[in-house]
Amino acid sequence: MKTVTVSQMKQIEKNAAESGLSYTQMMENAGARAADFLLAQTPPARSAVVFAGKGNNAGDGFVAARLLKKAGCEVTVVLTDGLPQTADTCRNLEKIQAMGIPVFDFLEETAAVTAQLKNACVAVDAIYGTGFHGALRQSMRLVTEVLNAGGRSILALDMPSGVSADTGEVSPGAVRATWTMAFDSLKPAHLLEKSIPFCGEIVPVDIGIPAECHEILE
Numbered sequence: 001m002k003t004v005t006v007s008q009m010k011q012i013e014k015n016a017a018e019s020g021l022s023y024t025q026m027m028e029n030a031g032a033r034a035a036d037f038l039l040a041q042t043p044p045a046r047s048a049v050v051f052a053g054k055g056n057n058a059g060d061g062f063v064a065a066r067l068l069k070k071a072g073c074e075v076t077v078v079l080t081d082g083l084p085q086t087a088d089t090c091r092n093l094e095k096i097q098a099m100g101i102p103v104f105d106f107l108e109e110t111a112a113v114t115a116q117l118k119n120a121c122v123a124v125d126a127i128y129g130t131g132f133h134g135a136l137r138q139s140m141r142l143v144t145e146v147l148n149a150g151g152r153s154i155l156a157l158d159m160p161s162g163v164s165a166d167t168g169e170v171s172p173g174a175v176r177a178t179w180t181m182a183f184d185s186l187k188p189a190h191l192l193e194k195s196i197p198f199c200g201e202i203v204p205v206d207i208g209i210p211a212e213c214h215e216i217l218e
């Protein structure tokens with residue numbers, strides 16, 4: 001698997017979209033790989049709490065939530081940043097609401113979230129992916145503090161939230177993942193000494209982007 005910057009990844013996704021693989025399908029594939037991974041653990045995940053932000057990383061998390069639920073896993077979703085802001089992410093949130101998956105707002109229902117998390121085998125970090133830069137706000141650090149506490153396994157989608165993909169800069173309060181699933185390509189932070197401890201084990205996954213869409217890297 002190659003290593004690409006965030007802007008190169010955007011170009012690769014654009015190439016894929018132009019070659020016929022929609023952004024919607026890439027999100028579906030990313031979320032499906034995350035669900036497959038958790039169901040393939042020994043023992044398979046039976047209960048999961050998915051922490052979701054407002055961008056496309058959250059969309060991957062909603063897809064994972066839907067597919068985990070379909071496979072019989074008990075799933076709860078926690079919105080950490082209010083309602084999602086991208087079209088694909090909004091559509092995927094509607095789908096999980098239609099399935100009756102409980103959706104909590106972290107700020108308004110912190111006690112309920114903490115209780116759900118206590119009973120969960122695994123947490124999914126879909127707060128921020130490659131779109132993150134700078135530092136976690138104080139209010140978001142309360143979220144990541146709850147997420148990091150308790151010693152349960154955490155699967156970070158693409159990046160642990162609070163880690164900047166290009167530089168590996170780690171914000172105070174960043175998520176400490178057990179595994180980080182790298183979608184399509186590695187990002188620099190997956191390989192940098194300062195961010196590796198937050199990524200845990202890197203799990204590279206194919207999200208269906210054809211090889212020729214990576215030709216910008218040749």
Ligand SMILES: NC(=O)C1=CN([C@@H]2O[C@H](COP(=O)(O)OP(=O)(O)OC[C@H]3O[C@@H](n4cnc5c(N)ncnc54)[C@H](O)[C@@H]3O)[C@@H](O)[C@H]2O)[C@@H](O)CC1
Nearest residue numbers: 023026027030055056057128129130131132133134135158
């Ligand atoms: N449909 C698509 O475009 C696909 C996107 N993918 C996923 O989408 C991710 C990238 O999604 P996005 O570009 O929407 O971004 P993210 O979902 O990573 O970030 C969401 C939002 O966080 C905001 N943000 C950044 N730094 C912040 C800070 N310090 N404090 C508060 N807010 C901050 C950004 O402005 C952005 O609106 C990838 O990592 C990957 O998981 C993949 O599923 C492949 C397909």
Ligand SMILES: [K+]
Nearest residue numbers: 125128157159
């Ligand atoms: K993430």
